[in-house]
Amino acid sequence: MSKCAVKRGILTLRDCGEEGINTCSICARPVCAEHTRIRSSDTICVECFAKGEEEAKSAKGPKAPNAHPPVARNEEEWNDPDWAYSYRHYYYMNSSYNPFYPGHYYSDYYDDYDVRSFTQGEDAQLDDESAVAGGFHDS
Amino acid sequence: MLDTVANLDRSGDQLRKMAGWSVFLSVVIGFIAGVTSHSFPVFLLFVALAAVALAIYFFARHNDLSNNLRKFILPMITLMREDIDRGGTLTLRLNLSDPMAKEYQTGSETLRKRMNTEQTTYQLTWMEARTVLADDSTLELTITDQIRQRKTTRRNARGKVKVKLKYRVRHLIDVRIGFRRDSYALAHQESGPYASDMSVKEGEKRNMLRIRRVAQSSSITDTLPLNAVMETLSSAYGRVNLVKQEGN
Ligand SMILES: [Zn+2]
Ligand SMILES: [Zn+2]
Numbered sequence: 384m385s386k387c388a389v390k391r392g393i394l395t396l397r398d399c400g401e402e403g404i405n406t407c408s409i410c411a412r413p414v415c416a417e418h419t420r421i422r423s424s425d426t427i428c429v430e431c432f433a434k435g436e437e438e439a440k441s442a443k444g445p446k447a448p449n450a451h452p453p454v455a456r457n458e459e460e461w462n463d464p465d466w467a468y469s470y471r472h473y474y475y476m477n478s479s480y481n482p483f484y485p486g487h488y489y490s491d492y493y494d495d496y497d498v499r500s501f502t503q504g505e506d507a508q509l510d511d512e513s514a515v516a517g518g519f520h521d522s
Numbered sequence: 523m524l525d526t527v528a529n530l531d532r533s534g535d536q537l538r539k540m541a542g543w544s545v546f547l548s549v550v551i552g553f554i555a556g557v558t559s560h561s562f563p564v565f566l567l568f569v570a571l572a573a574v575a576l577a578i579y580f581f582a583r584h585n586d587l588s589n590n591l592r593k594f595i596l597p598m599i600t601l602m603r604e605d606i607d608r609g610g611t612l613t614l615r616l617n618l619s620d621p622m623a624k625e626y627q628t629g630s631e632t633l634r635k636r637m638n639t640e641q642t643t644y645q646l647t648w649m650e651a652r653t654v655l656a657d658d659s660t661l662e663l664t665i666t667d668q669i670r671q672r673k674t675t676r677r678n679a680r681g682k683v684k685v686k687l688k689y690r691v692r693h694l695i696d697v698r699i700g701f702r703r704d705s706y707a708l709a710h711q712e713s714g715p716y717a718s719d720m721s722v723k724e725g726e727k728r729n730m731l732r733i734r735r736v737a738q739s740s741s742i743t744d745t746l747p748l749n750a751v752m753e754t755l756s757s758a759y760g761r762v763n764l765v766k767q768e769g770n
Contacts, residue, residue, distance in 0.1 A: 391656070392604050394605050394657075394755055394756065395656065462596075462600075464562040467600055471604070474752060478752070478753060478756065480752075483764055499763070
């Protein structure tokens with residue numbers, strides 16, 4: 384099996400680096416022990432888990448992105464091991480930030496986040512058209 | 523854990539009466555390896571120990587335990603930890619004192635135009651964090667609160683005195699990031715909402731970006747939103763582009 388596909392970091396994304404020992408039943412990517420979660424007997428990756436949590440939350444409450452900055456949102460849950468991943472998903476979806484990923488193990492899993500990296504659209508400088516994209520993945 | 527701190531906060535009332543303690547409270551914690559250790563429980567343990575240490579320091583003081591710890595500092599450390607390599611060091615200097623304690627007062631005057639209004643200002647730097655991020659960028663984050671209190675005294679028709687307090691709180695978020703030149707190039711155009719508050723100093727190995735952002739509030743009980751700080755950090759990363767490495 385290949386390396387764990389989960390990315391660490393918020394400002395910049397980086398590879399987890401551990402061996403993948405499970406396969407996420409949602410995104411089908413390899414995932415290491417540390418990044419494996421069980422949700423109703425399904426084995427999933429922590430990123431899919433956090434995404435699910437966030438989406439469930441925003442489906443419940445009145446969703447008004449940007450209208451109210453996410454102030455007292457879930458800071459109190461910081462001691463939940465998955466909180467940073469939930470916050471990250473939330474932050475990427477609601478702020479204009481595009482995180483960097485300087486590695487080579489990119490997957491379209493992160494397309495929603497408009498990651499800035501080199502792994503797709505090689506040599507962005509070669510022609511003007513892709514230079515406009517400036518190394519962004521298609522959004 | 524935090525419940526414990528909160529409980530201690532309540533029982534700290536007696537301790538608060540203790541006198542003669544030094545005026546300045548500052549705690550330096552180097553979470554060497556702890557903050558960035560492999561396992562989350564170990565991280566929690568370190569944070570818990572740090573929080574207890576802070577709480578103990580704090581009870582020697584005459585103030586309430588700052589909400590900043592629970593609502594800002596601990597979540598912020600948890601987020602920063604994600605961007606630090608395992609075994610990395612995060613150095614924190616915290617001051618959880620009441621920013622409106624006498625020692626942080628910066629001025630007091632009666633307003634010239636409104637003689638019944640007294641204005642008092644305070645300033646306290648309550649968090650300084652220093653670390654090297656996983657991408658080898660150096661980061662310094664400093665947060666300072668500036669508080670302006672206006673106390674207006676009025677006498678109503680029946681001669682009863684009424685006092686009204688109004689606050690303006692400015693959270694100054696100062697960020698200094700050193701981006702390695704071999705990893706990041708400066709973007710040509712200044713973009714982003716905070717570009718004007720940004721200064722760039724080009725160095726041999728690193729380009730230093732300095733940003734100040736101010737978050738305002740009219741309440742002394744509001745804590746600084748995490749997003750305000752995350753956005754400030756993000757705006758620094760918005761000013762650079764990845765440099766293509768040899769062999770990529
Ligand atoms: Zn998954
Ligand atoms: Zn992993």
